[in-house]
Amino acid sequence: MPNPKRRHSQQRSAKRRTHYKAEAATLTVDTTTGLTHVRHRAHVSEGKLYYKGQVVAEKAPLKA
Numbered sequence: 001m002p003n004p005k006r007r008h009s010q011q012r013s014a015k016r017r018t019h020y021k022a023e024a025a026t027l028t029v030d031t032t033t034g035l036t037h038v039r040h041r042a043h044v045s046e047g048k049l050y051y052k053g054q055v056v057a058e059k060a061p062l063k064a
Contacts, residue, residue, distance in 0.1 A: 025038050025039075026038070027039070030045075030053055031053045032050060032053040032054070033045040033046075048060065049061065
């Protein structure tokens with residue numbers, strides 16, 4: 001199995017990692033409730049769980 005002869009410098013590793021950038025989450029306004037939420041995620045409004053503008057569950061799940 002091939003192994004490097006010399007140690008990689010910290011700068012070399014940092015150059016490779018520069019392409020990974022944090023991106024802001026895409027937000028959407030729900031048509032039914034009018035609330036802003038993260039896209040493709042269910043959200044709670046007035047004790048009900050909504051997804052794509054439809055009620056998925058009448059009771060919102062409790063957070064652990």
